[in-house]
Amino acid sequence: MKKGLTLLLLGALLSQCATVPITGRKQVKLLPSSQLNGMALSQYDEVKKSEKLLPDSDQRVKDVREIGTKISAAVTKFMKANHMKDRLSEFNWEFNVADQDILNAWCMPGGKVMFYTGILPVCDGVGGIATVMGHEVAHAVARHGNERMSQGLIQQFGGIGLAVAMQDKPQETQNLFMAAYGASSQLGMLKYSRQHESEADKMGLVFMIMAGYEPEEAIDFWGRMSAQKGGAAPPEFLSTHPSDQTRIKEIKEFIPKAKELAAKYNK
Ligand SMILES: [Zn+2]
Incomplete structure (x- = not known):
């Protein structure tokens, strides 16, 4: 019964395919967004409980939220212009x-x-905050974490479905999820590929221009980030494989292409 269910799940999941906006790369998306969104909600709550969050009144929080709100509004416009309207309901922004x-x-x-x-x-x-915000949000919009989580599942559990992994190996699945989204402190695990980084850079530029940033x-x-290397940077910012x-x-x-696209989507 269980094996049959696993095969059924795999079959359903493997048949999904998507295209990454802007770069047009074909992407095999293995995991259903609904399941990952559910995990994201609970994992985000866990992080909020375990970290010391700055209070709402802190200027740094105000800045990050203001920029995040502008970038997320750009993403909404972008999705509407790119036939991704159906994905909008998946987003419930929080910064x-x-x-x-x-x-x-x-x-x-x-x-x-x-x-x-x-x-x-x-x-x-x-x-600089808008640069990082655009880049990180782009990873989510392009569903890079989903791709990495899918690859990680196959590597670790031989490709059993997420539902099965969550049930049988909840802790391992959670760790994998955190690593796939760059939220884990484990260095060196599941780095973003060069391709993902490049896509996030490009999409991030479009988002930041649409939101009104230079x-x-x-x-x-990235020049300043380059000067910071060698410290305890987590995977996301160590993963800049190309120089x-x-x-x-x-x-x-x-940048010229990003400006062109931003003008088009901002109409
Ligand atoms: Zn990145």
Whole structure:
């Protein structure tokens, strides 16, 4: 019975395929968004309980929320313009700042965003926060975490369905989920691929321009991030496999196209 169920689940999941907006890359999406969104909700609550969150009155929280609200409004427009309207209901945005000195930020499915205080000095103001916000939100919009979680499931459990894994190995599944979304402190696990990074950079630029920020701020941000290397950066910001110079060059090259797309979607 159980084996039959697993096969049935796998068959249903493997048949799903999607296209990443902007880059047009075909993406095999293995896991249903509904299940990942459910996990995201409970995991986000766990993180909020275990981290020391800055209070609503803190200026850093106000900044992150204001920028997050603008970027999320851009994402809504973007999705409407890209036949992704049906995905809008999956998002219920939330932005928080955890008081921990690490270079990290992430966005879980459903738009659950966390910034850590350690990254804010590198952001150095609104433009840098918008760069990171655009980039992290882009990972979620492009469903990169889903791809990584799917790959991780196959690696660790030989491809059993998420529902089965959650039931049989809840802790391992949770760890995998956290790692897939960059929310785990375990270094080196499930790094974003170069392809995912590049897609998030490009989409993030479009979002930040649509939200009214200068895309050149992204060049400055990655320059500052490059100077920070060697510390205890978590996977997301260690994962810049190509040299930072390559990344910055690609961002510069994409800015004219990003401006063009932002103008089109902002109509
Ligand atoms: Zn990234």
